[in-house]
Amino acid sequence: MAKIIPDKNGSKKDVIVQSAASLFKEKGYTATSMRDIAETIGVEAPSLYNHIESKKEILNDICFRIARLFTIHLKEVELSTGPVLSKIESIIRFHISMMMTEYKNVYISDHEWKHLPEPYLTDFKNQRRNYRSRLAALLQKGIDKNEITPVNTYVAVLTILSAIGGIESWQRSSKKIDAKSLEENMVNILIEGLRNHAIINTDKKIMNQSIKINQ
Amino acid sequence: MAKIIPDKNGSKKDVIVQSAASLFKEKGYTATSMRDIAETIGVEAPSLYNHIESKKEILNDICFRIARLFTIHLKEVELSTGPVLSKIESIIRFHISMMMTEYKNVYISDHEWKHLPEPYLTDFKNQRRNYRSRLAALLQKGIDKNEITPVNTYVAVLTILSAIGGIESWQRSSKKIDAKSLEENMVNILIEGLRNHAIINTDKKIMNQSIKINQ
DNA sequence: TGCAAAAACTAATAAGCGTTAGTTTTGACA
């Protein structure tokens, strides 16, 4: 009789959720069965229900935990001081670091949220819309201050988010290119794409200084 | 007794494939049933099999048709003359125009290819790898010629492709922003992010001229 | 109009799905 071995947290549920996450990422939520999840853990499918409510609950846990982490960081950046372009850079770097440390879960949150059950689906979509609006507002402030080149903020937000979200190999990045270099390249392309290159030199010094997160 | 009304091509299969595409885009391939597809057309599920081989064949048709269109265009660009940055711009604009005219199908080709059956899955992945390699080689040529800022070409390719692929609302873009402005904003962010801003002024004239596609 | 082919239908298949019920095993503690 096999059993679920708890992780360092002591939570058997986390073992199930993270095993499921691997399969959701690889095969998609719908194509992954409870029997698939059970098999990778080494138990029978009904045993999972001693620890979780339903398959949908697993997806809920993944999507909302990731959404919360992003929202918390955005709040911190909004409350910080410094040039707008540096704030944007901080957000970009946070997204990249999330891709490094939480790749599977971020991927699922990005690609499988459609299968969330109501009313959670509506809630999730609202949170996402809210996040993007606030990011767009930040960009607009940068444009107003001549730090960022005049651009449609709606397009810019989606460009940034999907560019980062689209890199498939953040987690195994050591193969083709090391993580730090991956991050610097990506930040550079996006930040230079947004920077207002028409400004005078004295402003550049201001723009390149980094923000201070208020703890 | 309902029936399938052929489109202007005269092909009933195309009606099935495009109806399926709408559902695949909305609910995902696995979550879409043959009964779902049949219902939107107004027939019973088994009737579909008079025109198609299987559900998998539908996905195959969609993914490989889109892949072919991109490959054809890339070949044209490779055979054309002009500055590399203009070639890249042409590719970006083609991707954007594909998002406008073939949104559903491009989305499926991007997001549902995992469910292709072997050996088509392997074939598709090879085609995609090949496409990206050739795009990276093009970028490298631009870097060598000082048109493009030195950057990891692997990262740049994925940044470009996923940025374009990630804009979710190309087809209903008229709501928030018109198509032309969407395109110009996106091209601007990406091209400026790649441009080598350290070069001298006389080079700029060359870089801004457009390429000539050899017909 | 009559005939053949195309294309629709109904009924049914075997397989797989998430989940529940009821039972047995396990592990921690008295």
Add this chain to the structure above:
DNA sequence: TGTCAAAACTAACGCTTATTAGTTTTTGCA
């Protein structure tokens, strides 16, 4: 060691799946 709850198990439910078989209807043409 005996007890009790936690957590595993087997069996099965009701439902959905893609697809096939066999039949009926529709369509295009002589």
